[in-house]
Amino acid sequence: MTVSQPTLDDTSTQTTAAWWRGAAIYQVYVRSFADGNGDGVGDLAGVRDRLPYLAELGIDAIWFNPWYPSPMADGGYDVSDYRDIEPAFGTLADAEALIAEAHALGIRIIIDIVPNHCSDAHPWFVEALRSEPGSSARQRFWFSDGRGEHGELPPNDWQSRFGGPAWTRVPDGQWYLHLYASEQPDLNWTRPEVHAEFEDILRFWFDRGVDGFRIDVADGLVKHPDLPDVGEATDRLPYSDMDGVHEIYRAWRRIADSYPDKRVFVGEMWLPDPERFARYLRPDELHSGFNFDFLSCPWDAARLRAVIQSTMDAHAPVGAPATWVLSNHDVTRHVTRYGRAGDTGFDFADRRHGTVVDRELGTRRARAAALLTLALPGGVYVYQGEELGLWEVEDVPDELRQDPVWARTNGADPGRDGCRIPLPWSGTESPFGFGAAAPWLPQPAEWADYTAQAQDNRPGSMLQLYREALGVRRAEPALGDGPMEWVADLPEVIAFRRPPGFTCVVNLGAAPVSLPEHESVLLSSGPIEGGELPPDTAVWLRTR
Ligand code: NOJ
Secondary structure, eight states: OOOOOOOTTOOSGGGSTTGGGGOEEEEEOGGGTOOSSSSSSOOHHHHHHHHHHHHHHTOSEEEEOOOSOOOOTTTTOSOSOTTSOOTTTOOHHHHHHHHHHHHHTTOEEEEEEOOSBOOTTSHHHHHHHHSOTTOHHHHTBOEEOOBSTTSOBOSSOOBOTTSSBSEEEOTTSOEEEOSSOTTSOBBOTTSHHHHHHHHHHHHHHHHTTOOEEEETTTTOSOOOTTOOOOTTOOSSOTTSSOTTHHHHHHHHHHHHHTSSSOOEEEEOOOOSOHHHHHGGGSTTSOSEEOOHHHHHSOSOHHHHHHHHHHHHHHHGGGTOOOEEESOOTTSOOHHHHHTBSSOOSOOTTOOOTTOOBOHHHHHHHHHHHHHHHHHSSSEEEEETTGGGTOOOOTTOOGGGOOOHHHHHTTTSSOOSGGGOOOOOOSSSSTTTTSOSSOOSSOOOGGGGGGSHHHHHTOTTOHHHHHHHHHHHHHHOTTSSSSOOEEOOOOTTEEEEEETTTEEEEEEOSSSOEEOOSOSEEEEESSOOBTTEEOTTEEEEEEOO
């Protein structure tokens, strides 16, 4: 490896106590990252082999999707043991070695914690099923009698986020709540032992050196005690963003703060109201949260500017840094979104699956979007494969689809397999260096041109752009955490200054625009000719 990556003791911006405020965090979906043991499924050995790749990319931290033992009813978000590693991924010793090796390269580790629900194979749920209605084992979950003359109807009208009712009936006639798949029973956070258990799990991993947690469904842990029907209401749901949830995170923050170095939380909250979102980021709660308004926003200058501004406005009063996210393991990859005619935003209710995609256009916009997000103030997330310019694979054969969303909606929603295809590393045919065997989801043949190897030294490749951009971002005092100010410009241009001496300009319009006065061009997402910025192109400028 030829790069020199700072170690965690260095004092540059991204490595000081407030490292997370401006960190570039790479998301690893373990199953699909790299397969070290050749069984077609990604694993920790594969990640360890590729740590030099991530160091060279120039990221500050890795966020791992759940790596715990799991029946994989929902890609690992159905956890059966929170204190171990999924055997298909490796062992606890592998995880400890990985953490140490990443730290030696200056890369921090964030892992996923799933507190809203566990797996139906978790010992608590197995015990609950064997226990009497009303027993303390059942009270760790939301068991309830049904409605109707014989209790044959679910206790209320709540719907699973994966489709179908949020209740499943067990043989003795009671029902249990699952806001996701039926294999993911919701935990009952009115029970002190649930709190104690998760606080102990946090310590278990903090003691093993993890630097932070990504909190799954962070807004969902507390339910309205009466479990009322939702009815027609869609704005405030009785299982989302209930006020009581904040006490949980205050207790978690005290645990994180009890460690001498900085341990952090990032919350997954899909909330419509930025002010309600920011309540999770008050100084004694979570450090940051994913900015899904930005992710969901169409490729449109006015709308993106408005989202950026509302993000800054909501974060400022609580003193939390914003985060910028383009893609993750739940959403349609942004090369595809941005290449569509019409709506280029993201919406769970309509994935626009199968809409015609101009991939060249989507790629050009994705390049510009990368420079936009990497220049905005705060932290940034890079979802594995976006640095290779991968797109959503929309033609996964139905019989190979794994996401429970597909089955629970009877195929109405294709689900999320298309953004979880195993990465192409090298070679000219599948498995493209991912591993030795056929990968657990098939890879498109066109990925031969998109492997990390093919892009490694190819001038102008997406991989080169990300490496250069992350390198500039790391070296540039203006970038990461800090202030920004808008540069008033044309309606279809997004332009802002980051002091000292840095300006980012993105042209989302149909015609080229003149560059503002500048000393030099630091980086651009596409060729710049005659001092003009072409459509769907971004540039980083050295300015006064
Ligand atoms: C959000 C996760 O990102 C998603 O992948 C998962 O299916 C749900 N939470 C349920 O855990």
